[in-house]
Amino acid sequence: MRIAMIGGGYVGLVSGACFAEFGTEVVIVETDRDKLDALRAGSIPIYEPGLDKIVSANTEAGRLTFTEDLASAIETVDAVFIAVGTPTRRGDGHADLTYVYEAARQIARHARTGLLVVTKSTVPVGTGREVARILRSERPDLAFSVASNPEFLREGNAIGDFMRPDRVIIGIDGTARDGGAHATALMRQLYRPLYLIETPIVMTDLETAELTKYAANAFLAMKVTFINEMADLCERLGGNIHDVARGMGLDQRIGRKFLHAGPGYGGSCFPKDTRALTAIARDAGAPSRLVETTVAVNEARKAAMAERVIALCGGSVHGKTIAVLGLTFKPDTDDMREASSLPLIHRLVEEGATIRAYDPEGMNAARPLLPGAVEYALSAQDAALGADALIVLTEWNVFRALAPARLLSAMRGRVIADFRNIWEPAAMREAGFSYHSIGRP
Numbered sequence: 001m002r003i004a005m006i007g008g009g010y011v012g013l014v015s016g017a018c019f020a021e022f023g024t025e026v027v028i029v030e031t032d033r034d035k036l037d038a039l040r041a042g043s044i045p046i047y048e049p050g051l052d053k054i055v056s057a058n059t060e061a062g063r064l065t066f067t068e069d070l071a072s073a074i075e076t077v078d079a080v081f082i083a084v085g086t087p088t089r090r091g092d093g094h095a096d097l098t099y100v101y102e103a104a105r106q107i108a109r110h111a112r113t114g115l116l117v118v119t120k121s122t123v124p125v126g127t128g129r130e131v132a133r134i135l136r137s138e139r140p141d142l143a144f145s146v147a148s149n150p151e152f153l154r155e156g157n158a159i160g161d162f163m164r165p166d167r168v169i170i171g172i173d174g175t176a177r178d179g180g181a182h183a184t185a186l187m188r189q190l191y192r193p194l195y196l197i198e199t200p201i202v203m204t205d206l207e208t209a210e211l212t213k214y215a216a217n218a219f220l221a222m223k224v225t226f227i228n229e230m231a232d233l234c235e236r237l238g239g240n241i242h243d244v245a246r247g248m249g250l251d252q253r254i255g256r257k258f259l260h261a262g263p264g265y266g267g268s269c270f271p272k273d274t275r276a277l278t279a280i281a282r283d284a285g286a287p288s289r290l291v292e293t294t295v296a297v298n299e300a301r302k303a304a305m306a307e308r309v310i311a312l313c314g315g316s317v318h319g320k321t322i323a324v325l326g327l328t329f330k331p332d333t334d335d336m337r338e339a340s341s342l343p344l345i346h347r348l349v350e351e352g353a354t355i356r357a358y359d360p361e362g363m364n365a366a367r368p369l370l371p372g373a374v375e376y377a378l379s380a381q382d383a384a385l386g387a388d389a390l391i392v393l394t395e396w397n398v399f400r401a402l403a404p405a406r407l408l409s410a411m412r413g414r415v416i417a418d419f420r421n422i423w424e425p426a427a428m429r430e431a432g433f434s435y436h437s438i439g440r441p
């Protein structure tokens with residue numbers, strides 16, 4: 001079996017490399033010349049643990065190749081995956097589908113009969129149907145199969161999530177000439193290694209698969225936002241959010257994951273997908289007030305983090321030096337998209353603070369997004385040098401390992417705002433810090 005993956009971005013590259021690891025021949029089509037050259041030279045443009053290894057192993061084995069030539073890639077494959085970007089469209093919050101539909105038109109131009117076209121990008125309900133319509137109207141002479149196969153990869157965990165997922169969702173277009181039989185057979189063959197480890201495979205129609213992806217992400221975003229509100233309540237009323245989360249999460253109907261309170265969710269998926277779902281629901285005449293509120297509460301929370309720091313610094317950060325540990329939206333990634341560090345640092349700089357930032361992987365991506373005056377440190381310990389206050393924004397393991405006494409001796413002040421609760425309050429106070437965390441006494 002041979003497949004093409006349109007788009008060598010995060011989803012395309014991880015999925016392509018993992019399908020190759022499953023034994024399928026994969027050609028990744030990337031039109032950005034610099035990215036393509038980098039990939040061909042064996043350099044991975046994103047930071048994702050374990051990805052470089054499986055890319056190089058499968059490239060060497062000849063199962064994974066890269067090209068910019070969509071036409072010749074399509075001619076030799078059984079299935080094409082569309083894994084192009086779907087950014088938020090300006091103005092209305094909908095996902096921008098320009099790249100998806102353009103990919104469908106190009107695929108149609110070079111397709112042969114029997115080709116299976118699969119959307120992997122997160123797309124609004126109805127997109128798979130529209131892809132099918134485009135294919136069939138461009139090439140009425142051909143019989144296409146269409147499927148939707150949303151991904152549930154977490155950055156930093158993507159390889160494990162792909163190789164050992166909780167489930168796989170496959171939406172099949174039943175209106176194909178064969179009722180979807182060919183698509184079903186090909187998708188089963190692609191995911192055969194997962195059948196062997198008894199991964200649940202949920203076979204549905206296109207619309208259900210598309211909606212499932214949004215519903216899952218929105219629910220998780222809501223779960224995080226809920227625990228963040230409970231953390232605020234703990235701060236007002238007393239109570240420890242860790243124990244609340246544990247006590248709640250042990251109820252199997254609730255589950256323990258995604259109950260870690262923090263500075264608000266970010267990343268390439270939750271913010272974009274929750275906004276898209278609210279727009280879809282509004283347009284469908286069934287607005288989701290829960291998801292709309294989640295979006296608004298999370299935005300407000302990110303903005304409120306700067307106010308917390310200002311208050312902890314005695315009402316003003318003017319002329320103060322503030323160390324920021326962690327810039328990316330979460331650990332084990334270099335991704336800065338919608339990171340809570342962005343509004344926080346912009347605000348503190350506006351208020352006259354000097355920022356000394358450190359992130360193990362994210363500083364290159366952060367530079368163009370942050371004010372020019374931000375100083376970048378060589379290490380976490382270096383960032384603390386001369387700081388009046390120190391903020392932890394991302395729970396990288398290297399931060400957990402810092403020695404409090406050394407940190408304190410490097411700092412000028414002693415305020416710590418630990419927005420990821422990586423340290424124990426009692427120990428930090430004992431070490432001499434004025435220590436604040438999220439939702440803990």
Ligand code: UDX
Pocket residue numbers: 151152153154155156217220224257258259260261262263264265266267268269270329330
């Ligand atoms: C997410 C989904 O988990 C994944 O299934 C989907 O395919 C893409 O979006 P990702 O964006 O990589 O993955 O990160 P995730 O680990 O889900 O975290 C998202 C955000 O929520 C981060 O900012 C993270 O810090 C925050 N978060 C997550 C919390 O604040 N608390 C939690 O308990 C969990």
